[in-house]
Amino acid sequence: MKQQRLVRFTSISLVAAVLAACAGAAPAPAPAPAATTKVEAPKPAAPVKLRLASWQWEDAAYKDFWNGTTEDFAKKNPTVSFEKFSFPIDNLWDKLNTELAAGTPPDLIEVTGFNVFQYIDQGVLAPLNDCFAGTDIPDKIQDQETYAAKDGKMYALNLSARTLQLYVNQKLFDEAGVKVPTNFAELRDAAKKLTVKSKDQYGLVLVTVAHSRLYEGALVFIAGYGGHYSKNGKPALNSPEVIKGVTFFKELFDAGTIPQGVKDAAAQYAWFNQGKAAMSIDGAWYWAVLEKDGPAVLPNTKIYPIPTDTQAATGGVNNLIGIAAKSPNYKVACEYIKSLTAPQWAQLWVEKSRTIFPMQGSVSDSFLKANPWFDVYAKELKKAVPVAPPGLEIYYNDVQKVINTKLVEVLYNNKPVEQAMNEAQAEVEKIIKK
């Protein structure tokens, strides 16, 4: 008897649970019967919640910008609120891409100058031409009509442009009586002289394991010989310039002037912050890191152009923001994006992030006066070599993976540079063909 009751109870519970799960939301209450005299009351705007995906929400260098712009926009548009889609950059993409796959993307997506091309190619971002129509945004924002553009359509607002430059610990240079390098030969010489094994001190610090910074670190040397990973839109991974650049990297590495196993930006920062590396190659944002984590080194830090023969710096458009093609809130999201180009926000971006908002007047005279070190970044931007291989931007992830794999084989496993880069060339060609 008891068992029967238990079976009945379990069955009823299960049916109830299934019905509850299958049922949709509770039906809306029936509309009130229409009044006999119809009075049209002004309709209040429907509340809109914009989800904004960015890895910078919690970043000290950027959070004031994002909090400031969203709070200001919400204040001016009381029906609009924002939801942070916030993850550190290394985790953000998996979360974001999963939402894209599920068809529930955030309304606004901040992207990098590297991955924006894949997002455009796959129709993730909505064109912004309608949004920018009647505004001066395409003219006043540098490279706006050319960078994240395809078939005459703009897909994202350029938020920042950057380059990498040479950070120098002047105290270590002075103590060793070494002058700041300006070309490959001087860089090689300085790196060797400033490497002191007994003090665990290295001449130069770069990321030396598979990472986007390893790819870019090698590109700095390759660009120093006037090359890139592509030429005329085709892979050029075994071109003479690439071979020379990678060989130079390997030479510095084998001479023990660069620490091994530097895995990411944080690890690279740590070496220079602690005065254990005489040189580092990094962006302007690193200055803020030094202020916080390397106060002892900061007073002796100076920034110079990249010490290669061409002195070309890698960089260009760095951060962008676009609207998801599937966002139901295009118009509101567009208004928010337009609001970002106000001079006050452009200047705030520069002041806080120490990277350039690509708009005339964003780098104010007062900022330059207070931060004279920034001048080299502002000047060198014109010479910036794009990080993604020109013409192969949509294959950036594949190319980066292949190059990093081969660089690690060259650096740690002594694979001959020419052989490694021939293999890399073949692999990238195969990927493109596929």
Next chain:
Amino acid sequence: MSATPLRRRSRSRLTQGALPYLLLAPALLVIAAVVLYPMLYSATLSFFKANLLNMDRMTFVGLQNYADVLTDSAFWRSLWVTVQYTVGVVVLSFGLGLGTALMLNVRFPLRGLARALIIIPWATPWLVTTLIWYVMFNPQIGPINAILKQLGLIETGVAWLYLSGTAMPVIILVTAWRLFPTTTLLVLAALQSISPELYEAAEVDGAGWLGKLRYITLPGISATSFVSLVLVTISAFKLFTVAWVMTAGGPGDVTRVLSVFVYEEAFRFFRVGPSSTLATLLFILSAGMVVAYFRLLQGGRDEPE
């Protein structure tokens, strides 16, 4: 006899028969929703060409993804790497687990504490374990290199995780370290179930330590050891964390196990079709191992006494 008691009895039998299924149903529903459905969906995707960033543009390609994957040398290379990794982990973790269990079965002061401490690696989350070892093997700041330098065995830091000769042994070591307590606990339980009288009788017969190990201990723990071996094999075969966090499959593809391959295809290169195909193949291989395990276990049980 009236029909009512008969009906009652048959209804009672029916409800009795249905009860186990009804009680299992909630768990089965959850499993179907969070395990079965994703698996079937993934298997379905293996017949499509699709990009993770835009799943609306899927194209049916039949068995093309399987043909592509099975003719791709990278797949066979990754499968071979996975086999090396699995065998390495199984051998090392079983060896460590068995040795530790034998030691912990001997009476010594603070044995209880030692038995509790042995669980620590197993109780530590995979990611934490992996990150700790990652730092330990760092060429510049890692304590392993520091100790080896102090001992005069090396002059400069060895880049353990980036050398093709050392990367695989290191990830095997780390995985085995994390897994060996499972074997220890299982084998220790089996050791305690062996009757002490057997050892006493063997001693009377003049058996030494090796003889007792060979003729009493090992046969006594063989069934448990087998279960432990299978569990560790399945665990290692599909493991992702260690190979991804410590080496990201490198240097080159030296540690690119199948689970890393699946992840990279889906989340780095957005190729959903090939990654689903790889995941399906990985599942078939794992399921094959489980079936083989049950067959072997069944075979062992069917043996005449």
